[in-house]
Amino acid sequence: MNRFVKLVNFELSRFMKVYLVLIAMTVIVQVAGVIVKANGYMADANKAMYEDMLSQEQFLEKYGQMAFIDVARSLWFMGPITICVAALIFYVFIIWYRDWLGKNTFIYRLLMLPTARLNIYVSKMITIFLMVLGLVSVQLIFLPLENNVLKWMVPTDFRSDMTVSQIINWKYLSMLVPQTFSEFVLYYGAGFMALTVVSTAILFERSFKWKGIIAGIIYIAITVLIFIWPALLVFIMGRDFLYPLEIVGLETAMGIIVTAMSIWVGNYLLNKKITV
């Protein structure tokens, strides 16, 4: 256990600098976005009221009130999130390949550690997973702050306030933070499954090189098939012979099977087939 915790901590520290930069970038760009959007809106209001001689009511009727959703929809807000998502997806590959790159292949030392190789595999998975959840948390922490920045900048009459849960209910954000905790567990559980599937495919490639790429792709195809067969069956039969709750139950079971299988295969490859 101790070795496993050490490994996770070690993997975290290897990416920590980039990770902190991602967080800082997100916060800075999003807060800047709030300021820019709010200023833009107020400039429009001033221009309309002083130059075009519209009354406040006329302006509001024409342009509507400013709400946080206007910021959330913009590139200022979604851009950093997209970059973070892309960076972490990229790091799923890097976390493995960086150990093989360079002159002193680091994987050599990792594999020589007097610990089960399964620990290496799982620690990398947990690291990525924790970093994903970390970014979601950072967003949840800064959202109320950004919401308040908007309140400072736009006078009450010109804005319609939204609560944090109203903002999160918006379609793209509700993918990151679903409405209920059960959905949160299901979404991120599915994410963890995908993570293990891709990692195992990477290990196929690391074990068998060119042939391994094909093996990896086949492996991904098999897991997708296993995972979707309950839904597929209903679709082929053309009638809902399963109740929605049963489909969720079956899909959860399939997800657990796929995850366990991926970890097992990954462990096997790491122990028996891996080449350095």
Add this chain to the structure above:
Amino acid sequence: MKRYWRLVTIITVVALTVGTFYIQSALSASGSPEIVFEKISGNKDELDPVVLEGLLNPGSGMSADERVKVTAEGAMYERKQSFLERISGSFFGNDMQRLKEKHRGFMRGKSGNASFFYETDSTLAYAAVNNQSARISESNMEFDVAVMDKDNGKTLSFNVPIPNRAKYVQVWVEDVQMIDGELKVITQNFFRDGGNGELLYRFDITNEEINGKETIATADNQEGNKRKHIQLLSSSDQIGAHPYVIFSKTTEMRRQKQGHAQTTTEKRERKFIVYNLKTDEKKSVKAPNSVAGKDVLMYKKETLYFRDENQIVTYNWKNDEITGKLKLPSLKEGGQTLVKIAEDNIYVLNSQIESSLEPGSAPVLVILDSDSGDVLYKGEVVTEEPVAKNAYLNIYELMIK
């Protein structure tokens, strides 16, 4: 511990933030107001079977409409449901949902609406048409039939091709009934060469076959200026046993004025076709002129309920006489009125499309005794706490459990 600060920090932050967020959102009142019935007069117990379905707009700018169900116990917002409740679709407790909960095995794989089902104390029956498709080539539409004996829990189910199915584009089941062990299914068939008709199929359950077909009425090719419409009226007890099915058949004479593209309806004639499910007799009824052109709300045994402005007219087709007139509470300007008749009561909801929730201008529900016309209950649908001035409620459905 100090060596692991990264790991400890990230786990703490995640657990605290995500935990706080979900605990908070579970605890916080949705921000959506509680909605209650405010009694004006009558007996509160009459409210028990009433379910209102609607959309509430909280009136604060960006926030979207929320689906809400209002009963005597208060408001239930769709958004506040748990994930499991949401996916099992239990929000609107309609007949289908009730059947699914009570007869899980029988209802497996059966979809559609309540008119596909028939339920009494001893029997649950189902009929639907599979493979609906408007393709010209060949049709493989077939009846999907299932009958369960509630006493011993045994289910008989089978599929039979629809006789002469090549003739039809679509066949819709409109009512399922069972008389003396024989299953009778009323369908609306759309003919490939235009027009449609109401048909009745008789099923021999034990031999799993169709043993009879009857064409009750057709509205075939629309010739010249004549337009015919045929329609099954809604029964007071859609899912239960009823001795008759009643159709309305309307014939319109249309004329195209010279030089005008539009046609105008010159004359409209309506008659009712009463089909006795027990004796298989058909009777044509022409309602008196006083209710000509008035909407039929529903039928119950020998009685047809017409809606005439703000009164309900009951008409006994067997004796051909108007049996009663019930005055409804007066309509508000620009308002809509939902009327439901169940058992012995008539339920009337008077509201605006965008009803305010303040006493005085809120939607009003009135429950009347269908025989005497006495007001059993009258009350307003209001919020418990005052809400934003421009908040509004749009009630689009009045259901009686």
